[in-house]
Amino acid sequence: MNQPEFFSLRTNTLAALALTIGLTGCGGDSSSSTQDPVITENFGIIATAADDYTSGEVELVAIEETGMQAPGGYFSGISDITVNGYGQHYYLIRKFNGDQVLKVDIENPGKEVWEASTLESGEQGSANPYQLVFVNESKAYLLRYGKNEAWVVNPSANRAEDFFTGKTLDLSDYVPTDTDSQGDVVQMSAGAVVNGKLFITMQRLDSNYSPTNDGYVAVFDTTTDTEIETNASATDTMKGIPLIGRNPSNIQHVDGIGLVITNLGSFSAPFEGTSLDVVDPETYQVSSMIPDADIDTQINDVVIISPTEGYILNYAGWQSISLQSFNPSEGATSLATVNNLTGMDFRDIELSPEGRLWLADATLSNPGVRVIDPSDNSQADFIETSLLPIAISFGTVGANP
Numbered sequence: 001m002n003q004p005e006f007f008s009l010r011t012n013t014l015a016a017l018a019l020t021i022g023l024t025g026c027g028g029d030s031s032s033s034t035q036d037p038v039i040t041e042n043f044g045i046i047a048t049a050a051d052d053y054t055s056g057e058v059e060l061v062a063i064e065e066t067g068m069q070a071p072g073g074y075f076s077g078i079s080d081i082t083v084n085g086y087g088q089h090y091y092l093i094r095k096f097n098g099d100q101v102l103k104v105d106i107e108n109p110g111k112e113v114w115e116a117s118t119l120e121s122g123e124q125g126s127a128n129p130y131q132l133v134f135v136n137e138s139k140a141y142l143l144r145y146g147k148n149e150a151w152v153v154n155p156s157a158n159r160a161e162d163f164f165t166g167k168t169l170d171l172s173d174y175v176p177t178d179t180d181s182q183g184d185v186v187q188m189s190a191g192a193v194v195n196g197k198l199f200i201t202m203q204r205l206d207s208n209y210s211p212t213n214d215g216y217v218a219v220f221d222t223t224t225d226t227e228i229e230t231n232a233s234a235t236d237t238m239k240g241i242p243l244i245g246r247n248p249s250n251i252q253h254v255d256g257i258g259l260v261i262t263n264l265g266s267f268s269a270p271f272e273g274t275s276l277d278v279v280d281p282e283t284y285q286v287s288s289m290i291p292d293a294d295i296d297t298q299i300n301d302v303v304i305i306s307p308t309e310g311y312i313l314n315y316a317g318w319q320s321i322s323l324q325s326f327n328p329s330e331g332a333t334s335l336a337t338v339n340n341l342t343g344m345d346f347r348d349i350e351l352s353p354e355g356r357l358w359l360a361d362a363t364l365s366n367p368g369v370r371v372i373d374p375s376d377n378s379q380a381d382f383i384e385t386s387l388l389p390i391a392i393s394f395g396t397v398g399a400n401p
Helices: 014-018
Strands: 042-049 056-062 074-077 081-086 089-094 100-105 112-117 129-136 139-144 149-153 164-170 188-194 197-202 216-221 248-254 258-263 275-279 286-290 298-306 309-317 320-326 346-351 357-361 368-373 378-384 388-396
Touching: 042 081, 056 081, 074 100, 081 129, 089 129, 089 388, 100 129, 129 188, 129 197, 139 188, 139 197, 197 248, 248 298, 258 298, 275 298, 298 346, 309 346, 320 346, 357 388, 368 388
Parallel strands: 081 388, 188 248, 346 388
Antiparallel strands: 042 056, 042 388, 056 074, 081 089, 089 100, 100 112, 129 139, 139 149, 149 164, 188 197, 197 216, 248 258, 258 275, 275 286, 298 309, 309 320, 346 357, 357 368, 368 378
């Protein structure tokens, strides 16, 4: 995400959020494209934003070997947005002061199935919804960065009023009590489901958006929606897992490794607290893949393909981001810049269904998504976008939630 140096690429804080206030979007046919993409199997979903943050929209891509295009945009509205794909639907999440989730069927990409609020009746302030974490086609969790309760939701709902089930996960025990917390909320930032358990990362920033408090991971049973006592720390009263790094922004489960958590640390140099932590989903033990002491810059995002193959976005400063490959079993000593892709403005990196890297490149003169083949790190394709790409997800035609 295109933010000043003291902000992360994934964490939306005050300065960037102030820029998103503008269009709120509305129902109806929202396509500005003259022709919808022809999608027969896998597709990419790209959240994009104007360079002045006055607007944002969704751009869709039929995944092919080469020659991919993103023909036009859908659902123009605020710029503080993200997208989550599941099956042949995607979910547009309007974040700070947007407080909406739109469900869209790829067979009718310019018309929402429904548009649901992420605030309960009478709830004040912005919920700032961040992510839908799916258990299955009929159950997911909506992480709300601006509140202390995650929602249990039904993504297969056919009506907006049936999306929120009325059940919540209470994380208020993690609000720091011995320091000044930001808005008295835990800032739930990312989640993953592994073996019937939901793992939620919490940043717990102070009132200056500084990571002075330990980051935590709360664990819930996805059948009962009750929190699990991990016994990960003998010195606190909370059930969750204290992290080694601070300010967690992303969590990814990797077979043979465990849960890999990206910790941003502080938002400006020297980026104190940045790291890649690994959590064992069964024992809840925490170790470092790349500790803070081994890197001078900020680890902004990560994709781990295997126990010996991974990539990070390495943030050195404003519009100074590098794509680097590394061997997760060796850590920071194996970091190497890929194809001179350094000093760039990368916003997101994701692994596509066919196993290629999609790299959101927000270069003002030529925004788009670089498609990287990890077998040789060559650029297999470039997908031009109308606006700056800020977040990427994927879906598959024929798989209905």
